[in-house]
Every structure is written in C-alpha cells, then in structure tokens.
Amino acid sequence: QAKQAGRNTLRFFDPVMQAVTVRRAMLESDLRQAVARDQLRLFYQVQVDATQRVTGVEALLRWQHPEHGMIPPGDFIPVAEESYLIVSIGRWVLETACRQLATWATRRETSGLSMAVNISPHQFQQPDFVAEVEATLEATRAPAERLKLELTETLFMEEPEIARATMRRLKTLGVRFSLDDFGTGYSSLSYLNRLPLDQLKIDQSFVRPLFEDSANEVISASIIQLGRNLGLEVIAEGVETDAHCQWLAEQGCDAYQGYLFSRPLPLDELEALLEVSACTTGR
Numbered sequence: 001q002a003k004q005a006g007r008n009t010l011r012f013f014d015p016v017m018q019a020v021t022v023r024r025a026m027l028e029s030d031l032r033q034a035v036a037r038d039q040l041r042l043f044y045q046v047q048v049d050a051t052q053r054v055t056g057v058e059a060l061l062r063w064q065h066p067e068h069g070m071i072p073p074g075d076f077i078p079v080a081e082e083s084y085l086i087v088s089i090g091r092w093v094l095e096t097a098c099r100q101l102a103t104w105a106t107r108r109e110t111s112g113l114s115m116a117v118n119i120s121p122h123q124f125q126q127p128d129f130v131a132e133v134e135a136t137l138e139a140t141r142a143p144a145e146r147l148k149l150e151l152t153e154t155l156f157m158e159e160p161e162i163a164r165a166t167m168r169r170l171k172t173l174g175v176r177f178s179l180d181d182f183g184t185g186y187s188s189l190s191y192l193n194r195l196p197l198d199q200l201k202i203d204q205s206f207v208r209p210l211f212e213d214s215a216n217e218v219i220s221a222s223i224i225q226l227g228r229n230l231g232l233e234v235i236a237e238g239v240e241t242d243a244h245c246q247w248l249a250e251q252g253c254d255a256y257q258g259y260l261f262s263r264p265l266p267l268d269e270l271e272a273l274l275e276v277s278a279c280t281t282g283r
C-alpha cells in the first residue's frame with residue numbers, strides 16, 4: 001500500500017514527468033496553430049530507378065517553428081497522431097503535394113515524376129478520406145496515376161477488411177500504393193496478396209546497417225523476392241552508399257531512395273538538382 005502510494009506520489013510530483021507533460025501540451029497547442037499560421041513545409045527526397053534516373057520524390061513534412069526552428073516529423077507526428085491533428089495536417093500535405101505534382105505535370109522535363117505522400121492511419125480511416133483524395137485530385141488537376149500513397153502495416157492489423165475496401169475505392173481513382181516501412185510491422189503476410197498494392201518499401205532499419213548483420217541481408221533479399229513473386233515493385237529506403245545500392249541491385253531491387261542520391265530538399269533545391277540530373281542524363 002505504502003509502496004503504491006509512494007509510486008503514485010512520485011509520479012505525480014516528478015518534475016521530469018511534469019516537464020514532459022507540459023512540453024507535450026505546449027507542443028500540441030503550437031501544432032494546432034501550425035497549419036493556420038503557415039508553418040508547415042514539404043521537403044522532397046528523390047527516388048531513382050535501376051539506372052539511377054530520378055523517377056519521382058517522396059514528400060516529407062517539416063515544421064518551421066518560429067522559436068525552435070525546423071522540426072523533423074519524428075518530433076511531432078506522434079503528437080499529431082494522438083491528438084488527431086494529423087487529419088488536418090495530412091489534408092494540408094496531400095493538397096500541397098498534389099498542387100506541386102500538377103505543376104510538374106505541365107512541364108516537359110518534370111512531367112513524368114511521381115509524388116509519394118505518407119498517409120497516417122487516422123487520416124486513412126476518416127470516413128471521407130476517399131472523397132477528400134478525389135476532391136483534391138480534381139481541384140489541383142494532379143495526375144492520379146503519379147500520386148503514390150504510402151501506407152504502413154499498422155493499418156491492416158485492426159480492421160484489414162475496411163482498409164482493403166478503402167484501398168479498392170481509392171484504386172478506382174487511379175492512385176498507386178506503396179507499403180512503407182515494410183518488414184517492421186507484425187501483420188501476417190497473407191493479406192499482402194489481397195491488397196491492391198503497387199510497391200513494397202524496404203525499411204531503412206534493414207538497409208542502412210545492411211552489412212553490419214547478415215540478418216539484414218537475408219531480410220532485404222527476402223523482401224525483394226517476395227515483391228517479385230507478388231508482382232510488386234520493391235524500393236529500398238535509407239540507401240547511403242554505392243556498395244549498398246549495388247548489393248540491392250544484385251538481389252533484383254527496382255528502385256532506391258536515400259542520402260546516396262539526395263537528402264530531403266526544399267522545393268528550390270530539389271528543382272535545381274532535377275535540372276542538373278536532367279543535363280547529365282541528356283534528357
């Protein structure tokens with residue numbers, strides 16, 4: 001009894017815990033304003049094919065905070081998820097990414113680029129998510145077949161049938177799907193076949209330390225084989241060295257993303273990079 005009370009008291013008055021709680025509350029109230037105050041930014045990281053030609057980008061969110069500077073998504077997406085703020089933030093991301101995709105579609109040099117957008121589970125599970133994607137594609141005139149929605153395995157753990165139905169409705173719009181962070185979830189493989197997926201994305205936790213532990217090689221090679229057998233494209237994320245890229249290519253990997261090619265960049269820097277790579281590949 002005394003022990004339990006002691007523990008509760010400790011937790012209640014623990015200044016460290018209290019600081020964490022206060023920080024979280026501040027973060028959440030700041031984040032609530034972030035969309036309205038125009039503090040969100042999209043960075044873009046290139047994706048390349050087997051010939052190392054740029055085929056598209058992934059849109060990656062940043063928060064330009066007036067006091068704390070540029071905040072990476074790992075520091076605020078979890079709070080946004082828990083508070084459901086991710087729904088309005090995700091709407092902003094989708095619209096901004098689609099507007100950019102539409103702009104690229106009108107220029108010859110960039111017309112073939114695809115845009116990958118991360119979709120959080122809560123956002124995907126909104127009853128009007130399909131309608132939102134449809135309306136956004138219409139309003140921005142972005143080409144649906146170049147929009148790639150990145151989903152994670154957690155979506156298929158609780159109510160896989162509902163998620164599958166939503167994917168099929170989205171598929172009729174023409175969008176594509178990538179399964180992000182593949183290999184890190186707990187879901188069964190049996191559902192893979194039954195989803196209208198286009199791409200598997202090998203998680204960077206296997207790719208970055210590829211040669212440090214033979215398990216990472218085994219897992220990466222297996223995912224590539226699995227993708228091939230299911231007729232899915234496989235992309236590796238977190239490709240940082242030539243040796244990694246070559247090894248993955250030998251296993252039959254189709255596409256790559258990582259610091260070897262480029263970090264996530266603000267729009268102007270990305271467009272400068274695209275111009276350079278268009279020159280060097282003679283496009």
Ligand code: C2E
Nearest residue numbers: 060061072073074093118119120238239240257258259264
């Ligand atoms: P993710 O979708 O798996 O994105 C890949 C992350 O790996 C990005 O981190 C990217 O910068 C990083 N990365 C890519 N290549 C390399 C590499 O070669 N080396 C290293 N060290 N890192 C690499 P970032 O931008 O910090 O994003 C982290 C996560 O935040 C994303 O993981 C995604 O889950 C989430 N996120 C980002 N933007 C959004 C968004 O708009 N909506 C949602 N719901 N989540 C997002």
Ligand code: MG
Nearest residue numbers: 058118150180
């Ligand atoms: Mg992603």
Ligand code: MG
Nearest residue numbers: 180181201237
């Ligand atoms: Mg990923």
Ligand code: MG
Nearest residue numbers: 180181203204
């Ligand atoms: Mg990841």
